[in-house]
Amino acid sequence: MTTHKIALTVNGIQEQVEVPSNMTLLTMLRERLGLTGAKNGCAAGECGACTVMMNGEPVNSCLVLAVEAEGAEIVTVEGLSNENGLDGLQEAMIEVTGTQCGFCPPGGLISARALLDRNPSPSEDEIKDALRGNLCRCTGYVRILESVKQAAKGG
Amino acid sequence: MEVVSSGLPEFEYIHAESIEQASTFLLDESKDSRLFMGGTDLFVQMRAGARSPSLLVDVKHLPGMNDIQLKPDGSLHVGAAVNLNALARHEDVAEHYALLAEAAQSVGSYQLRSRATMGGNLCNASPAADTAPAALVLGARLIAQSGKDERSIPVEAFFLGPGETALQRGEILTRIEFPSPPKRSVGRYLKLGRNAAGDLAIVGVAVLGFPDDEAPSGYRFRLALSSVAPTPLLVPEVENILSGETMNDERIQAAARTAQQAAKPIDDVRATADYRSAMVEVYARRALKAVWAALRRDN
Ligand SMILES: Cc1cc2nc3c(=O)[nH]c(=O)nc-3n(C[C@H](O)[C@H](O)[C@H](O)COP(=O)(O)OP(=O)(O)OC[C@H]3O[C@@H](n4cnc5c(N)ncnc54)[C@H](O)[C@@H]3O)c2cc1C
Numbered sequence: 372m373t374t375h376k377i378a379l380t381v382n383g384i385q386e387q388v389e390v391p392s393n394m395t396l397l398t399m400l401r402e403r404l405g406l407t408g409a410k411n412g413c414a415a416g417e418c419g420a421c422t423v424m425m426n427g428e429p430v431n432s433c434l435v436l437a438v439e440a441e442g443a444e445i446v447t448v449e450g451l452s453n454e455n456g457l458d459g460l461q462e463a464m465i466e467v468t469g470t471q472c473g474f475c476p477p478g479g480l481i482s483a484r485a486l487l488d489r490n491p492s493p494s495e496d497e498i499k500d501a502l503r504g505n506l507c508r509c510t511g512y513v514r515i516l517e518s519v520k521q522a523a524k525g526g
Numbered sequence: 527m528e529v530v531s532s533g534l535p536e537f538e539y540i541h542a543e544s545i546e547q548a549s550t551f552l553l554d555e556s557k558d559s560r561l562f563m564g565g566t567d568l569f570v571q572m573r574a575g576a577r578s579p580s581l582l583v584d585v586k587h588l589p590g591m592n593d594i595q596l597k598p599d600g601s602l603h604v605g606a607a608v609n610l611n612a613l614a615r616h617e618d619v620a621e622h623y624a625l626l627a628e629a630a631q632s633v634g635s636y637q638l639r640s641r642a643t644m645g646g647n648l649c650n651a652s653p654a655a656d657t658a659p660a661a662l663v664l665g666a667r668l669i670a671q672s673g674k675d676e677r678s679i680p681v682e683a684f685f686l687g688p689g690e691t692a693l694q695r696g697e698i699l700t701r702i703e704f705p706s707p708p709k710r711s712v713g714r715y716l717k718l719g720r721n722a723a724g725d726l727a728i729v730g731v732a733v734l735g736f737p738d739d740e741a742p743s744g745y746r747f748r749l750a751l752s753s754v755a756p757t758p759l760l761v762p763e764v765e766n767i768l769s770g771e772t773m774n775d776e777r778i779q780a781a782a783r784t785a786q787q788a789a790k791p792i793d794d795v796r797a798t799a800d801y802r803s804a805m806v807e808v809y810a811r812r813a814l815k816a817v818w819a820a821l822r823r824d825n
Pocket residue numbers: 415416417560561562563564565566567568569570606632633634635638641642643644645646647648649650654655656657693697698699700724725726727
């Protein structure tokens with residue numbers, strides 16, 4: 372099988388990777404770049420645990436080929452925090468206990484970050500709509516919604 | 527077959543230089559080539575073992591594939607690679623083709639829609655394709671190109687069966703064209719799923735209604751269904767029933783029953799045929815009533 376050399380930016384860092392045609396963006400992030408935040412859940416676009424930002428929009432990275440990310444800007448959960456600390460959403464999630472087992476938040480946080488980037492003060496329905504594709508089996512969702520509301524208030 | 531940990535079988539990938547080049551690949555009998563857009567149908571089918579193409583052809587980056595254009599005559603051209611979020615939030619679509627925006631928005635989740643395209647939704651030809659009923663009532667035409675040849679296929683002639691379309695080998699859908707919608711028209715897409723989390727439709731009903739002085743009732747309505755027949759289905763009889771006599775609840779009820787009779791639902795994991803049949807009537811009635819109410823309010 373042919374491999375492809377691709378260049379992309381991941382969490383602000385330029386990367387060059389050689390990938391086989393059938394490698395997904397998720398596998399490349401996890402197994403080539405060691406970014407194991409995004410998770411492989413259902414591998415069918417249902418659960419959202421693999422959600423990462425691609426050129427500013429959240430995508431299910433299990434349904435994107437790595438070779439399609441040529442030239443793209445990718446942000447994973449690892450890229451949400453910086454030298455100044457955690458993202459406001461992460462702070463809020465800790466404070467409100469918006470996470471329990473920890474499997475789904477890497478995806479949910481990316482969807483929520485993308486929502487706040489395009490709509491800084493979303494309604495409850497808008498939050499629910501943006502997070503529809505991020506399944507959580509622990510929290511019952513109420514505290515996830517609270518986390519996003521709190522982060523939105525905090526600006 | 528060797529499987530890497532992403533679970534997709536092996537294939538080659540081509541970033542095509544032109545549509546002509548892409549159709550040459552698709553026509554090459556020595557390969558089992560497939561075009562893809564967002565891959566949200568195709569990759570899931572490949573993981574399930576339902577398809578194993580040897581070559582995937584990518585044309586999403588080619589000129590025009592991502593364009594949305596409102597033409598001076600009011601018609602709308604949508605590139606086949608336009609994703610459903612981009613379609614739903616485009617100003618001209620939201621303003622003049624609200625039904626299309628509503629249908630696009632009803633698909634899956636936000637992150638799915640940032641990859642899923644209308645081209646892929648139509649070409650995958652699932653009976654449940656949520657953008658298909660809107661395309662049917664809006665009278666869309668699908669522009670297909672093979673080599674340098676282009677043809678325009680009316681959407682009513684596009685769906686041949688589950689997963690089967692009028693596209694010939696080597697033909698690529700490049701854009702979807704919508705004629706200017708009738709003046710003061712109102713549309714709705716109602717979708718019944720198993721849950722609120724973006725499931726495929728058990729029943730989907732699109733209705734477009736508009737005032738028409740030449741119709742004895744003063745209105746015309748078009749209605750199309752998803753998920754209740756081997757293909758998405760336009761129910762032309764509805765137009766006759768509702769244009770003929772004065773509009774009232776009984777006429778709407780008769781039209782909803784006609785939609786129910788036109789449906790040929792099956793049992794599957796989402797619902798039984800009986801339930802689907804009952805829900806066609808309910809959802810057709812609700813959609814017709816909603817559109818009629820909006821028409822009386824606006825006109
Ligand atoms: C979790 C999940 C939820 C979903 N929910 C919904 C839903 O609510 N409603 C719904 O309708 N669908 C749903 N889908 C199905 C799918 O997301 C949509 O049908 C989507 O619009 C497909 O578009 P795509 O660009 O991803 O197509 P792809 O997977 O890239 O392509 C689909 C098929 O069409 C062919 N094709 C694509 N583009 C062209 C072209 N330009 N010319 C010729 N052939 C072409 C491909 O070869 C392939 O066979 C869901 C899927 C998943 C995984």
